[in-house]
Amino acid sequence: MQPIRVWAPTRDDVRLVLDGADHPMCRGDDGWWTSDAAVRPGSRYAFRLDGGDPRPDPRSLSQPDGPHEASEVVDLDAYDWHDTDWRGSWLKGAIIYELHVGTFTDEGTLDAAAEHLDHLVDLGVTLVELMPVAAFPGERGWGYDGVSPYAVHAAYGGAVALQRFVDACHQRGLGVCLDVVHNHLGPSGNYLQEFGPYFTDRYSTPWGWAVNLDGAGSDEVRRYLLDNATSWLRDFHVDALRLDAVHELYDARAQPFLEELSAHVDALSDALDRRLELIAESDRNDPRTVVPRAAHGFGGMGVHGQWADDVHHALHVLLTGETQGYYADFADVDALAKVLNTPFFHDGTWSSFRGRHHGRPVAPGTPGWRFVASLQTHDQVGNRAAGQRLSHLVSPGRLACGAALLLTGPYTPMLFMGEEWGASTPWQYFTDHQEPELADAVSRGRRAEFAQHGWQGSVPDPQDPQTAIASTLRWDELTKPEHDDLLHWYRWLIRLRRAIPDLQSSALGSTxxxxxxxxxxxxxxxxxxxxxxxxxxxxxxxxxxxxxxxxxxxxxxxxxxxxxxxxxxxxxxxxxxxxxxxxxxxxxx
Missing domain, CATH: 2.60.40.1180 (Golgi alpha-mannosidase II)
Structure with a gap:
């Protein structure tokens, strides 16, 4: 095992607390502290900073008792992989399937999710996208409040369970994309700032201070995120990373972090001889995100793909007739034609929701497969007051209409778990915050938010365990004709897409x-x-x-x-x- 190390450049004394006993650590000139104490898999450890309470390792691979408690030593090299011939998964030609581990099955674990992989293969999926698995307080949650970015949430099964899941996917020809959050940490259990300048108050985000990507000490902060990406891709054999809300990565450096991450992943791909990709979520409608990097640093960010929410919005308005909020602009009679030819409806045009012009045109020749389109996502369903799926809003026939538009379009299609059979379960916002004050604030804030938008119905309490239970898929629905019919429709559309060159063409502007x-x-x-x-x-x-x-x-x-x-x-x-x-x-x- 490697010696225990931690970066704490502003501390005068750091001690390793190993299985309950304190051990002194040696400080290097670079702000890294090292201990030669013998560790073994299963050992519990933490760090005592200047005599304070023990804190978990910022690079912890396991938090079996939650993010507030000691970390656990894990040997990721001990797993016996069975995918030595796997060479990666390409976004080009992919069918993506987004799932949340905790509500995909009643058990809510990675091992239980793996039992349904044959269903995804039969459906025609090629890339399974896992919502964030990084450890967070409590048992249940969406995962975007993770506070241990290197550790797999214990309730999902931990690190080895993720390795087993990825291995099982690869043996079935499925790639794995992992949703990672580099723009913030959750409100509870976030101890990074006690170790070093991981955050800055020079920028603000919807979640508070921004990650320090360009201030003093930011070299190590960027390395922390680059190493995190490396761990998922190398040690867990993940094929792609979905990068959450990259527009909240504030960075004034000449080489933005997103470009550096792209270059880092491309180099890792070459070293591993395996295709690795990045997919960004961005609210900017900026095509430079997916423009390849060029020599001497001139070009785009080099990310391989990005979500195209405008396509979702136009399809949603067409199928449902809803025009409130940000859907208002997409009531335009020409919206459908535009988003089936270019992924950005707002490409320098006026956005009434934002009260300004927004976006930039996609460069000629950019292939449509670089943009991920959807009818439903965790955000678009879960951020509705009652978490209604499209199946709650329109007829089964309209669900089929939407599927046909998505699966014959020029973009990379992404399905949200249960969409393929018109799942009857909602997908709602749920949390399991352990601090009473935080739990109460989240519950009250959710009600107030929707009351402000005129929502008159009851809003499910995020803290109520029944909210997560109600959001869990019911796999027995597949035995019911109305669900089975839609599932067959999705299967045949995917087969049509693969069989007919016209329907898989990613040439933009030709529809x-x-x-x-x-x-x-x-x-x-x-x-x-x-x-x-x-x-x-x-x-x-x-x-x-x-x-x-x-x-x-x-x-x-x-x-x-x-x-x-x-x-x-x-x-x-x-x-x-x-x-x-x-x-x-x-x-x-």
Whole structure:
């Protein structure tokens, strides 16, 4: 085992508390303290700073008793991997599936989640995106209040459970993307500032002080985050990292941290001979995030992909008719056509929600696969007052319409767990803060927030254990016809996407969209997706020699004309061997 080390540049005395006994540590000129005390896997340890209470290791790999207590020594090299031939997972051509470990199954563990991987393979998923697993206080939560960025939450099974999960994914041909939070730590159990200048009050974020990326001492802070990324990618064999809210990484350096992280991950990919990727969540609508880095530092940030929330917003408004808040701009009749050709509806245009112009145009030639699009995400569902999924807002037919638009579009599609069968369970905001004052403040704040926005219904209490229980998927729903039908539709759409070059093309600006009342035609090469969002049957005028692909919600009218039912959708295209075969495999209903 490596000697225990910790960075504490402003402290005069640091002692290692190992299995209850204090050991002096030696300070180096670089602010790192080292101990030669013998440690073994399973040992509990902490650091006593200038005689204060013991604090857990900022780089702890395990917090079995929670983030306030001692860290545990873990040997990550002890795991026996079975993925030696795995060479990584590409965002290009991917189907992403976002899941929250704690509510994916009743058990809420990584091992239990692994039991459903065959379902994801059969669905056609290629990349499993785990919401944050970094340790946080309590048992349940979304994970964005993590305070031990290197440790896997104990309730999920800990470090070895994550290694087993990734290994199981790779053996099934599934890549793993891990959601990491580098822009803040949670409000409880955050002891980093006691060790060194990890945060700065020169910038503010929605969560308080910003991470210190450009002030005094920031070299080691940046190294802390770079090493964190390395640990997930190297020691846990994770294939990609989803970077939370990169617009809250404040950095005035000539080389922004995001660019440095991208260069670091690319170098690690070369060293490991395995494809590694970064996917950013950004509110800036700035395409430079995914523009490759160039020689001498000129170019973009070099991130491989980024979320495209504008696509979600336009699809949501089309399907639900909701136009409140930030959805207002997407009521524009041309919104759908724009976001199916470029990922940013706001690309330098006026944003009424922000009260200013927003965004920047995507450069010609940028491939659509660099942008991750969705119908539902943890944010878009969970930040609603009652956590309603799209399945609570629209008919099963409209769910199928949305799926068709997403899965035949030019972007990398991402599904949110349970979306594929129209899960009846909501996904609500839930917490398990241990301090009564913090727990009460969160509960009251949630109610006040939605009351301010005019929400009249009851808001689930985040601290009530039933809120998390209600948000847990019910896998027995798959035996019910209405859920099974939608699942089959998703499966066949994904197969269509893979089989038809037109539907997997990521060329931006090449999609033709027309709307006539409630009927929408989306043309992708020689193939067209037709949606009937009106209240009546609509004849489907098929020119001679064309066939309907993967149809749903169609029937034959008395005159022999094929028609699309209300909230029905079809994909049509030219005759062909593959298409004819797929036509025979039409989804039921």
């Amino acid at each position: 033709a969209v027309t709307r006539e009342g409630g009927v929408v035609h989306v043309r992708r090469g020689a193939h067209t997706v037709v949606l009937n969002l009106s209240a009546a049957d609509v004849p489907l005028d098929l020119p001679h020699g064309e066939v309907v692909l993967g149809s749903r919600g169609t029937s034959e009218l008395p005159d022999g004309t094929e028609a699309i039912h209300p909230d029905g959708v079809v994909v049509r295209g030219p005759n062909g061997g593959t298409e004819a075969h797929l036509m025979e495999q039409r989804s039921r209903g």
